[in-house]
Amino acid sequence: MATVSSAALAERGGTTAAQVRKDLSYLGSFGKRGLGYSVPELTQVLRRVLGLDSTWRVALVGAGRIGTALFEYEPFRKRGFAITTVVDSDPAKVGSRMGNVVVRGDDEMEQALRESGTELVILAVPAPVAQNVADRAVAAGVKAILNFAPAQLRVPVDVTLGNVSMLLELEGLSYALARGKKG
Template sequence: MTDGARHIPEATVSRLPVYLRSLAELLDEKVTTVSSERLAEMAGVNAAKVRKDLSYLGSYGTRGVGYEVEYLAFQMSRELGLTHDWPVAIVGAGNLGQALANYGGFTERGFPVACLIDADVDKVGSRIHGVQVHHPDDLPHLVEELGISIGIIATPAVAAQGVADQLVAAGIKSILNFAPTVITVPEGAFLRKVDLALELQVLSFYQEHRAPDPV
């Protein structure tokens, strides 16, 4: 029953942030205790899954009562590594990059945008929404200086792989890719992707298929 032995399934990891958000809501409402059933409803999943997911973190519930909201939120934050901020660098100061830099949701949740990176010398040195724009060559320095550990790729597709390589070379292990292309990173680095058009195409598929206009 050592602390580090348990392996948390990836599917569970993806749900933890959703639970955490629900717990934050409950905290706002001064609710002190929550059942798996209520939490399941808020997170849009079923109660058994909530219990199993939470059991991976440890036995933090009380039978007959439920989970203590504040304590569970703390444990979950700890598990997710959210007890401190994670400064991020956004690479690509185009449409999407600027928008993401301006999007408050990152900072709000502990991921302050520490800098923008762009190869365009006209942009380097300027400030966009209060964020300084740097040249890719400065990456190793910036990682050191600003403590950046997560890189967000918001470049055109053709540049994405190159940028990923630069990020990894600069010591960044976690990458979130918004460019609509497949990129690879070496063993030991973590990669997640957000493909905006893909989501629409999937919707298009289901709309085209399962909904042949039922008169």
């Protein structure tokens, strides 16, 4: 049986073996002293805790360059996040295909989200329209939003918001470089 030690997990995660053991102890007692963790068992437990054993209905709103790249982003697919609904406001894109998915128009967004029972929206629209699109998605029943627009969104408490702030990260590096130059 394939096993992995807390030390090996710590090495991969950039932490300590003690921290790994402590963290995993919250999920149940399934490690064995001297033997480590069963890889299949650990995988199963982690997948369950993270909700990765469920299939979430994911929609992409905004099929521009970033959106298109995300649609085809291999790590998303490998983890089971398949995008089954795509919405864009560009009439030239509406009705075209991305993989097996037909792009829907912005005016059909609420209908498309409801029909597909979408729970999670990947928001890849320009910053000035992001809040409005998020509000409409929430009104259509979406419970989680992954926002790629460089905008600070507000969502109701029962909706989970994740932000991928490429611009903020880049500005953070710029700040570090500027300080490094001075120091």
